[in-house]
Structures are given as structure tokens and as C-alpha cells.
Amino acid sequence: MASFVLVHGAWAGGFVWKSVRPLLWSAGHAVFTPTLTGVGERVHLGTPETNLSTHIEDVVNVIEYEDLRDLVLVGYSYGGMVVTGVVDRVPDRTAHLVYLDAFLPNDGQSIYDLGGSSGAPVEGEDWRTRRQRPPATGVAQAARMARITTHPRGCFEEKVRLSVPLEERPFTRTYIKAGLGMMMAGGQGPGERRGHFWEAAERTRNDPAWRYYEIAATHGAPFEAPLVIAGILRQLVEMATPLFTPA
Amino acid sequence: MAMFVLVHGAWSGSYRWRKIRPLLWSKGHEVYTPSLTGLGERRHLAGPHVHLSTHIEDVANVFFYEDLSGVVLLGHSYGGMVVTGVADRLPERIAHLVYLDAFLPNDGDSLYSLGGSRAPQTEDPSAGSGQGWQVPPIQRRFATPEEQAWNEARRGPQSRACFEEPVRLSVPLEERPFTRTYIKATGDPRPADGRRSGFWEAADRTRNDPRWRYREIDCGHMVPDERPAELVALLLELA
Numbered sequence: 001m002a003s004f005v006l007v008h009g010a011w012a013g014g015f016v017w018k019s020v021r022p023l024l025w026s027a028g029h030a031v032f033t034p035t036l037t038g039v040g041e042r043v044h045l046g047t048p049e050t051n052l053s054t055h056i057e058d059v060v061n062v063i064e065y066e067d068l069r070d071l072v073l074v075g076y077s078y079g080g081m082v083v084t085g086v087v088d089r090v091p092d093r094t095a096h097l098v099y100l101d102a103f104l105p106n107d108g109q110s111i112y113d114l115g116g117s118s119g120a121p122v123e124g125e126d127w128r129t130r131r132q133r134p135p136a137t138g139v140a141q142a143a144r145m146a147r148i149t150t151h152p153r154g155c156f157e158e159k160v161r162l163s164v165p166l167e168e169r170p171f172t173r174t175y176i177k178a179g180l181g182m183m184m185a186g187g188q189g190p191g192e193r194r195g196h197f198w199e200a201a202e203r204t205r206n207d208p209a210w211r212y213y214e215i216a217a218t219h220g221a222p223f224e225a226p227l228v229i230a231g232i233l234r235q236l237v238e239m240a241t242p243l244f245t246p247a
Numbered sequence: 248m249a250m251f252v253l254v255h256g257a258w259s260g261s262y263r264w265r266k267i268r269p270l271l272w273s274k275g276h277e278v279y280t281p282s283l284t285g286l287g288e289r290r291h292l293a294g295p296h297v298h299l300s301t302h303i304e305d306v307a308n309v310f311f312y313e314d315l316s317g318v319v320l321l322g323h324s325y326g327g328m329v330v331t332g333v334a335d336r337l338p339e340r341i342a343h344l345v346y347l348d349a350f351l352p353n354d355g356d357s358l359y360s361l362g363g364s365r366a367p368q369t370e371d372p373s374a375g376s377g378q379g380w381q382v383p384p385i386q387r388r389f390a391t392p393e394e395q396a397w398n399e400a401r402r403g404p405q406s407r408a409c410f411e412e413p414v415r416l417s418v419p420l421e422e423r424p425f426t427r428t429y430i431k432a433t434g435d436p437r438p439a440d441g442r443r444s445g446f447w448e449a450a451d452r453t454r455n456d457p458r459w460r461y462r463e464i465d466c467g468h469m470v471p472d473e474r475p476a477e478l479v480a481l482l483l484e485l486a
Contacts, residue, residue: 001269015312025272037292041308044301045284045292054291061288065262065401147312 002095002237003030003068007059007086009077009102011119011131011151013040016076016222023230027238034062036082036155043149048127051154052110056085063090072236074098076222078155080200081111085160087169094171096236100229101178101219104200107162111155114196122150129153144223167209175204176232178221179214249486250315251278254306254333256324256349257364257409258384258402260287263323266475274483281309283329290403295380299357299412303332310340319486321345323471325409327449328358332414334423341425343485347478348432348468351449354416362443364410382407387469394472421458428460428485429453430478434467460485 008016014033036055038046075083080102119129128150204210217225255263261282283302285293322330327349381404389395431450453459466473
């Protein structure tokens with residue numbers, strides 16, 4: 001049995017993993033999908049002080065309070081910023097680090113530095129941002145729209161700190177690119193291989209320190225491709241030799 | 248397949264359910280164990296502003312964002328205060344309401360008014376230090392020195408406002424369509440010195456009331472740690 005910690009993206013919540021969780025539970029794994037402070041089911045806890053450090057603390061505390069070891073740590077979209085900060089704090093508890101169509105910052109970079117979407121300021125509450133475009137996918141779109149919350153700006157402004165480059169750590173590294181493009185950030189449409197997530201794909205695809213997968217989904221991958229995502233995550237811990245060969 | 252939302256007690260956290268979750272997951276059930284704001288893994292969010300209402304919101308939000316219905320909602324200890332507030336807000340989403348050695352308030356009761364958290368009338372050791380907004384944890388006994396140390400490393404103070412704020416019930420629990428169960432841990436004897444025990448009072452209230460199912464587990468208050476398999480079997484029987 002392995003432990004998975006799955007970290008959602010901006011303006012969202014732990015619910016984005018709703019279709020992925022049971023596929024891991026049923027294989028006997030423990031799954032934790034914390035909602036970050038100030039968004040989703042924790043939207044009532046956001047303040048002007050909420051920033052990336054708050055979210056890193058949210059996740060580090062789950063790992064420490066639950067006493068998780070040999071864990072698989074997954075960051076999706078903005079969650080890539082969070083897991084990068086988390087893994088620098090608890091490198092010895094992490095066996096596998098996975099980015100799912102996610103921001104992959106170097107030391108000293110914020111999501112703004114990487115060209116991430118800033119969101120629109122909420123009138124009268126400049127510390128909160130609103131998502132500017134609806135989710136790309138039509139899958140359960142109404143239910144997803146109803147759950148989009150504001151997101152504290154400080155999370156996007158704060159730079160992440162990496163004391164040691166990811167590639168020098170003993171855990172494995174995986175980048176999963178949603179290959180059907182991304183409809184909402186930077187004006188990209190399907191088929192356009194531009195924007196930060198494709199830059200991260202380029203960085204990791206031919207680097208032997210990384211495993212790289214491209215899956216047939218848009219940026220809404222956890223909703224569109226839960227079986228493929230769960231399959232890739234499971235083989236990290238269940239198989240000595242990957243069943244799906246990285247691209 | 249059933250849907251469980253399990254709410255921990257005072258000075259505790261989601262980790263209280265670490266022995267329970269895998270037993271339910273492995274049988275195909277969904278389990279949500281939110282940590283209440285300011286406690287456990289959410290300790291970095293603590294402050295005097297955290298009230299019982301905050302905790303009710305914490306749990307009610309899980310229902311909405313995860314789109315849960317037909318839920319078995321269980322509160323352990325102080326969690327009984329929280330689930331009572333949640334059940335009043337979302338009665339249509341709850342199939343079974345379960346109190347596990349928990350406070351069972353009526354409309355307008357607070358944890359302190361039920362005699363909880365021991366002696367709010369005595370002098371607070373942290374008064375005058377600027378930390379008077381928080382209440383230090385009561386000592387609990389665990390089975391082994393290792394478990395004792397593991398748990399003590401995770402227990403921390405809780406905002407006093409959680410214990411002072413009364414819960415509001417617009418309709419008595421007994422008039423709701425969900426089933427109601429009280430589970431008493433009988434290993435903790437009734438206090439002999441005349442002190443109040445909210446848990447024994449709740450047991451006495453529910454034991455012979457046909458609107459309640461009443462069960463006992465022969466262990467101490469930390470049932471999820473002491474008797475995980477027995478508790479899960481009971482939950483599956485009720486669900």
C-alpha cells in the first residue's frame with residue numbers, strides 16, 4: 001500500500017480528484033486530497049495574508065500529521081508550485097514527485113514569472129482573484145462551474161524556494177502533459193504547443209532525470225482521463241518496470 | 248457503497264481516523280475526514296476568530312464541494328457539536344447521524360454549558376499571557392508509549408470560542424428524517440465525584456428513546472484508536 005497526496009490547481013479544490021480517488025482506494029492505497037486555504041471548500045478561510053507559503057504549509061502538515069512516508073506527491077496546474085515547495089521541505093518522505101500539466105518552477109520563480117494566468121481582481125477585494133475563463137472541457141461543466149471560487153493573489157505573487165534542484169533529489173520525477181492543449185491560459189487552443197506547460201514538457205521530455213508522458217486530454221485531465229492518470233500513478237508504486245513506456 | 252464524513256474531536260485532527268479510513272476504503276466506501284480549522288494539520292490557521300461556526304462551515308463546505316448526499320455523518324467527542332450544526336444546515340443530505348462518545352447538544356447548548364472541557368469556571372492557566380483565547384488539551388491515554396508519544400506530538404490547543412459558542416437547531420434532531428445513533432464508550436466510568444459527563448448524559452437520553460439507536464463499545468474515549476475494527480463493523484451495520 002502506498003500513500004498519494006494529490007494537490008489541485010487554482011480556483012479549485014480537492015474535489016477535482018473525485019474520479020481519481022476511488023481508482024487508487026480500490027487498489028488498496030491511501031489517498032489525501034487536501035483543499036488549499038482560501039479556495040474550494042476552504043474559501044471561508046482566505047485572507048489577504050494567504051500566499052504560496054500557506055499552501056505549502058497546508059500540504060506539509062498533512063504529510064507530517066498523517067506521518068506519511070514513501071509518498072507519491074502529485075501537483076496539478078498551480079499545484080505544481082505547491083508541490084515544488086513541499087518537496088523541498090520533506091524530500092526524505094517523498095518517493096515519487098509527479099507534475100500533471102503543472103507549473104514547474106525553478107528556485108525563485110512565481111507563477112507570474114512563468115506566465116501563469118493572473119485572474120481578474122475581485123472588485124473591492126483586490127487580494128482575491130477570479131478565474132477569467134471557464135473550464136475548457138464539457139465534462140460535468142455545470143457542476144465544475146458552480147465550484148469555482150476566488151483565489152488569493154498572494155499565492156501567485158510569491159516565489160518558490162528550492163534549496164536543492166529537484167533533479168539532485170533521490171525521488172523519481174515524472175511530468176504528465178495533457179497533450180490536447182489548454183483552452184484557457186495564454187490564449188492557447190488545442191494543437192498549439194505554446195505556454196508554460198509545454199515549456200515544462202520540453203524541459204523534461206528528453207531529460208533522463210525525468211519520466212515523461214503525454215496523455216489524450218485537455219487541461220481538464222483529472223476530469224477527462226482519471227483512468228489513465230490513476231494507471232500512471234499506480235505503476236509508479238506497483239511495478240518495478242513501467243507498463244506504459246514513457247514517451 | 249456508502250459515503251462517510253467523520254468529524255474528529257477537540258485538540259485533534261483528521262489523523263484520528265487513520266486506522267478507520269483504510270478499512271472503509273478497502274470495502275469500496277468513500278470517506279471524508281476534514282481537519283477542523285486551527286487543529287491538527289490545520290493548526291497554522293488557528294486564531295481567536297475560530298468558532299464553532301467556523302467548524303460547521305468547514306464540514307458543510309465538504310458536502311457541497313464534494314457533492315455528497317445519503318451521507319453517514321459521525322461526530323466524535325467535540326465533533327458532536329459540529330455535526331449537530333451541520334445536520335441542521337444540510338438535513339436533506341444526511342441519511343444517518345451518528346454520535347460517537349460525543350456531545351449531544353440541544354438548541355442553544357454550548358460545549359461548556361454541557362459540562363465539557365472540564366471546569367471552564369476555574370482559572371485559566373494561560374490567562375493574562377495573551378493566549379487566553381486558546382484552551383490547552385486534556386490528557387488522553389493511548390494503548391502504548393509509542394502511540395502516546397505519536398498522539399501527543401499532534402495534539403494542540405483549541406480556540407475557546409469553539410467551546411463557548413452555542414449551537415443552533417431550528418428543528419429538533421428527532422423530527423428529522425435521518426436515522427440517529429448514539430455510541431457510548433463504556434470503558435470510561437461515570438464520574439464518581441458528581442462532576443458532569445456530557446457523554447453519559449447523552450447515553451442516558453438516547454438509550455431508551457425509540458427515535459434513537461443506542462450501541463456500546465467497551466473501551467475508552469479514543470474509540471477510533473482503541474477499537475477501529477469494531478467501530479467500522481458497527482458503522483457498516485448502521486449504514
